Amino acid sequence: MTNSPYTLRDFFAQSGLPLLEAKMLVEQALGVSRAWMITHDLDVLSEHQWQALQALCNRRTAGEPMAYIMGSREFMGLDFTVSPAVLIPRPDTETLVEAALGFLKDKVTARVLDMGTGSGAIALSIAHFAPQTQVFASDISQEALAIAQVNAEKFKLDVDFRQSSWFDQFCGETFHLIVSNPPYIHQGDEHLSQGDLRFEPRLALTDNADGLSCYRIIIQQAPRHLTQGGAIYLEHGWNQAEAVRALLIQAGFAQVCSIRDLAGIERVSGGVWLAE
Ligand SMILES: C[S@@+](CC[C@H](N)C(=O)[O-])C[C@H]1O[C@@H](n2cnc3c(N)ncnc32)[C@H](O)[C@@H]1O
Structure with a gap:
């Protein structure tokens, strides 16, 4: 698995979204808890994880409601x-x-x-x-x-x-x-x-x-x-x-x-x- 050069902390800093929404997208894309994010925010993300996060972030940035992105x-x-x-x-x-x-x-x-x-x-x-x-x-x-x-x-x-x-x-x-x-x-x-x-x-x-x-x-x-x-x-x-x-x-x-x-x-x- 190839690694991206990025961490969760980079995603939070770059997403341009409110922090709560960014965290919800991480939950959805990576299937991890908020507690996990706190202890793993400097882990390097795989290329696949980073792309999955970017895909959700792009949908949100285009205005799609959080409920549709989260599915609930x-x-x-x-x-x-x-x-x-x-x-x-x-x-x-x-x-x-x-x-x-x-x-x-x-x-x-x-x-x-x-x-x-x-x-x-x-x-x-x-x-x-x-x-x-x-x-x-x-x-x-x-x-x-x-x-x-x-x-x-x-x-x-x-x-x-x-x-x-x-x-x-x-x-x-x-x-x-x-x-x-x-x-x-x-x-x-x-x-x-x-x-x-x-x-x-x-x-x-x-x-x-x-x-x-x-x-x-x-x-x-x-x-x-x-x-x-x-x-x-x-x-x-x-x-x-x-x-x-x-x-x-x-x-x-x-x-x-x-x-x-x-x-x-x-x-x-x-x-x-x-x-x-
Ligand atoms: C404002 S939404 C309400 C959805 C849900 N009851 C709610 O409150 O979240 C209106 C709903 O009416 C449905 N609808 C539209 N025309 C209809 C019709 N002629 N007969 C039955 N349902 C219809 C739509 O498909 C939609 O699901």
Whole structure:
């Protein structure tokens, strides 16, 4: 094995990345612990190791999100496998999961549907923290569902995943709780071509319309898939709460309200289905 002229200390000095990120890349490329790095920072790296580090560093420098490079992201305390086929789970979405868990806490059993499940972040967190529930999840993307299934196996959770456009594969089925974090970015939003969003699936980010079209479909169809007293919670953008509440009221939902995330932004809106 040929040696490079470089050590880990050289990599940290030259990478141009924040030290934490550089250390994470070393963990990923060399399969070593942070403790090992402290005691081996002056060891000469092999040419192969140095090239592996440079390859990851180049990806990060080009703006690729750390979660895709590392292949995982923590959500609700669980370590989710992610790939460019799925949205990277966001801390904001924990607001939706917590609302769902609050609704479920007194229920002995419940059927729950998460639509547009992506990595399975919402569905699997609910299955993990509310084990009395029977969880179903859909996504239109087969690639996303494959990642969700990897996560289900990793966490040893049983979720019924189906490839479906919203309710299409749930004909005649009802649920006590429906949740979704659908694509909600306006097609013209400049953020789509900036930062992490450049690397995430467009299908997960935008409805290719005004940002509200998925809510119109989901809210219009939800009543026939909810039990009497069943609830719906939908995550949305920072400026969409009023519009989503209006759609819920228009569809006949009761107790329509919005929930703020940790930043104080109305992030989730929902309601209860009481009508026949
Ligand atoms: C914003 S991402 C949410 C992913 C995940 N639930 C989360 O919160 O991290 C939206 C998801 O909706 C899926 N999606 C887009 N259009 C859909 C449709 N017509 N039916 C079902 N899922 C759809 C995308 O593939 C993507 O996984």
